[in-house]
Amino acid sequence: MERVVDGPQAASWATGITKAMDLRGQKIEMIVKPTTSIYAPFYLSSRGYAVFVKGTWPGLFDFAAANPNRVKIEFEGPSFEMKVYTASDPATLVRTHALDAGPPFMPPKWMFTPWRWRDEHTQRPKYYDGTPVTAPFNSEVMEDVLLMKAYGIPNGVYWIDRPWGPGLPWGYDDFEIDEKRLPHFAEMVKWLEGLNSKTLLWIAPFFQGQMEKQALAKGYALAGQRRPANGNNYPMVDLSNPAAKAYWQDGVAKLLKLGVAAFKLDRGEEDIPDNGPFKLFDGRSIRENRNAYVAMYLKATYNIASKFRGHDFVLMPRGAYTGSSPYGVFWGGDIGGTQEGLRASIIAVQRSALMGYPNWGSDTCGYNQQLLEQEVCGRWLGFSAFTPIMEVGPTRNVAFWNLPREPSYDPELIAIWRLYARLHQRLIDYSYKYAQEATKTGMPIVRPLFLVDPKSSAAWVNWWTYLYGQDILVSPIWEKGKRTQQVYLPSGDRWRDAWNPDKIYPGGQTITVNAELHQIPLFVRVGSSVKLGDLNQEWQESRAIAAKKPDLKTLDAELQAWFENRPNGM
Incomplete structure (x- = not known):
């Protein structure tokens, strides 16, 4: 919740559509x-102040909706505390709040590699092209990993969503692995490690299987939870109860012992009782816990993960509130796969950055099951490369080589994926540097233009353009059919067009650039040490590689031979 609250109306978005970064009205x-x-009770005004409301009780911000001259703040609870920051520039306000509410979590460097996932993995007898599966692991994991390697698409995190355990419909009983769905799981994790790829699993803050029966018998569930809740039948853990928390953490520990290095923390904000005469184990009301629960869930997972892995892990919750930022990284939730979903994600990465959540990504091409649109997906791949987390999935539980449309094998999307995954990989050290800065100073990695050039009115309006770190300017295109973009270049520097390196522009102006589907408008600050490489040459190489289908029969046989002759301990 960011800017232009009581500032000029001219900075608002067009009538009839959500106002992007501006929440006036x-x-x-x-x-x-x-x-x-992802929420934070914090807002930034273009008038040079910011407000941070302490606590976790539900509330309401009225940004000049009822009264055009007034911001009204209402929160429940027995007391009210807020901080008002003032500064001559918005960056100081953002940094100060980020450190007050954090400091933000410092991820390991491997988090900044490209990720791949599917929403549901099945075990199939054949690969997408009809090649019989003989190698030992889950067929879809192998298909993804073998083909990414063949195409030269880097992958540093492989994410397995639910179901991965026994039990229906969730596949989450007792934190055990379903060996029919994921055979040789521990060996698969080690195989992925050998390819410099970490394993991420989905988890949730509830009990199933035999653990559910024990948890209910011992009173470990949240009081007041309706069962079944929204058609689901699971008790959520009362994380204020030390014994209940430890019992749930013991389940997570099973997965950590198998080598799992990262978790997607789902469902923490869903199906939580938030009203009535119920209290937590520690005596707090269930209403006060409504916003606090997501941070409690994250911290409980952080504590058990750090016991097993030190600082070498990543936790990515869907929900967040004050108290979450020191313990995890974040993604944009279940966003639609339309051009509007992409637009919302371009806004969300900037909002998250300003709210104190600097490490963020989105489900590239959208989560919901719309037919994958080539143009939206191609643009989204370019955008995701310039967010801290580039996670590509779930892509309808298929891939760009077997889409449920024609062309089923889409060499254009494969080539775009390769181009931007390799570019994202080359930026690992750069991204890590600015993540360190975010943790130490509160300055986010993604920087809306008004954060770095607040005296320019154009910087407050051109919301689709932002800085990635200090030296890279990116302007994602979200509208289908669009092949040009208006880009504001921040004043005080000169900017080199990454697609046309001979073109250098002085800052402090808005320019119009051409951008084909594979091209995201991209500029590098003149004088910086950033080297993006020859993007046009890499695009041509990617097209040539994507045009030829890899030989899965050979790749499968090589993996099976490796498995049969693997070293001891694998």
């Missing part, structure tokens, strides 16, 4: 809701 409920759920 809107009312925002401060209660964590599914399924795009």
